[in-house]
Amino acid sequence: MANDGQVRVPWAVRVEGLRHVLDGRAVVDGLRLDVRPGEFVALIGGGGRSALLRVLAGVDRDVEGTVLVPRRRALVSGAARPTAWERVWRAVLPGRAGARSAASIRALAPALADEPDLLLLDDPFGALDASARAKARRLLGEWWQRHDCAVLLVTDDVEEAVLLADRVLVMDAGAVAHERRIGLGRPRDPADPRFAVLRAGLVDRLPHPAGGRSMRTAALGET
Numbered sequence: 430m431a432n433d434g435q436v437r438v439p440w441a442v443r444v445e446g447l448r449h450v451l452d453g454r455a456v457v458d459g460l461r462l463d464v465r466p467g468e469f470v471a472l473i474g475g476g477g478r479s480a481l482l483r484v485l486a487g488v489d490r491d492v493e494g495t496v497l498v499p500r501r502r503a504l505v506s507g508a509a510r511p512t513a514w515e516r517v518w519r520a521v522l523p524g525r526a527g528a529r530s531a532a533s534i535r536a537l538a539p540a541l542a543d544e545p546d547l548l549l550l551d552d553p554f555g556a557l558d559a560s561a562r563a564k565a566r567r568l569l570g571e572w573w574q575r576h577d578c579a580v581l582l583v584t585d586d587v588e589e590a591v592l593l594a595d596r597v598l599v600m601d602a603g604a605v606a607h608e609r610r611i612g613l614g615r616p617r618d619p620a621d622p623r624f625a626v627l628r629a630g631l632v633d634r635l636p637h638p639a640g641g642r643s644m645r646t647a648a649l650g651e652t
Contacts, residue, residue, distance in 0.1 A: 439465055439466070440463055440464065440465060440466070440497070441464045441465060441466045441467075441468065441498075441499060441546060441547055441579035442462060442463065442464035442485065442497070442498055442547060442579065442581070443462075443463055443495070443496075443497040444460055444461060444462040444463075444485075444494065444495065444496050444497070445461055445494055445495040446459055446460075446461065446493070446494035446495065447459070447460040447461075447462075447481075447484065447492060447493070447494035447495075447496060448460075448492065448493040448494055449477075449480055449481075449484055449489060449491070449492045449493075449603075450491075451480065455603055456476060456477045456480040456603050457477045457480050457481055457484065457492075457603040457604075458477075458602065458603040458604055459603075459604055460477070460481065460494075460603065460604050460605065461605070462481075462598075462605065464547075464579050464581065465579065466546070466577060466579055467577045467578065467579060468579050468580075468595050468596065469573060469579075469580045469582070469593060469594045469595045469596075470579075470580065470581050470582070470594055470595065470596050470597075470598060471581075471582045471583075471584055471589070471590035471593060471594035471596075471597045471598070472581065472582065472583045472584070472597075472598050472600055473584060473585065473587055473590050473597060473598070473599055473600070473631065473635065474598075474599040474600040474601055474606065474607075474634075474635050474636055475599075475600050475601040475602060475603075475606075475635075475636045476600070476602070476603060477600055477602070477603035477604070478551075478583040478600055479506075479551050479583060480603075481581075481600075482504060482549045482550075482551050482581060482583060483504070484496060485498050485502070485504075485547070485549055485581065486502060486503075486504035486549050487502075488504065498547055499545070499546035499547045499579075500546075501544070501545045501546045501547070502545045502546065502547035502548070502549065503545040503547075503548055503549065504549040504551065505548070505549070505550050505551065505553050506551040506552070506553070544576060544578070545578060546577075546578060546579065547578070547579045547580075547581070548573075548578050548579070548580045548581070549580075549581050550569075550580065550581065550582045550583065551583045552583050552584055552585065553565070553569075553582075554566065554584075554589070555585075562589075566589060566592060566593060569593065570592075570593055570615070570616075573593075574615070582594065587628055587631050587632050587635075588619060588628055590631070591611055591613075591617070591619075591624060591627050591628050591631070592617050592619070594611055595610070595611060596608065596609070596610050596611065597609045597611060597631055599631065599634045599635060599636075601636040602636075606634070606636065607631075607634040609627065609630065609631055609634075611627060613627070
């Protein structure tokens with residue numbers, strides 16, 4: 430059974446032996462995960478990532494193992510963004526720095542369930558074009574640096590993961606297959622050779638499903 434309660438420091442999330450079955454298939458299997466308060470963690474790679482976020486949010490409760498999370502948490506999905514998030518996007522996408530950016534960051538707070546201790550983001554920028562996505566990333570990064578909030582971000586964009594996260598986890602078959610700590614300061618520059626090395630290393634770790642385009646090919650934008 431999952432324990433859904435207040436987590437004491439030093440962890441914002443503690444998951445041990447998590448198993449979650451959907452339609453007779455284990456989408457999360459034997460997963461272990463620790464996230465510190467205020468830490469930004471990105472999840473890339475294979476299946477089970479969205480299912481994990483739904484378990485942590487308390488949406489899916491039919492699980493085995495231990496799940497400890499804060500009471501104050503929020504789940505945001507790119508597939509169905511709440512109206513408050515859409516207002517934030519409209520405010521920031523015209524793209525003017527200074528007062529407009531600050532106002533947009535302030536507008537984010539009431540959309541996040543009374544400033545959660547854990548923010549769960551399921552590909553929230555997936556429907557945006559490249560320019561809008563860059564602005565939305567910047568908005569999120571600025572907001573996160575002003576709040577003591579742990580973040581778990583699901584993304585298929587490896588560059589986005591390296592830009593935003595303290596730590597990137599590659600998932601495969603419902604478990605963490607690889608972990609990479611991002612030891613770069615902020616703001617981060619994709620043109621930095623160190624950034625390129627980190628990105629390439631993570632792309633090489635992406636799982637290769639049978640048939641179709643590999644995740645590595647998709648991440649590189651190849652055909």
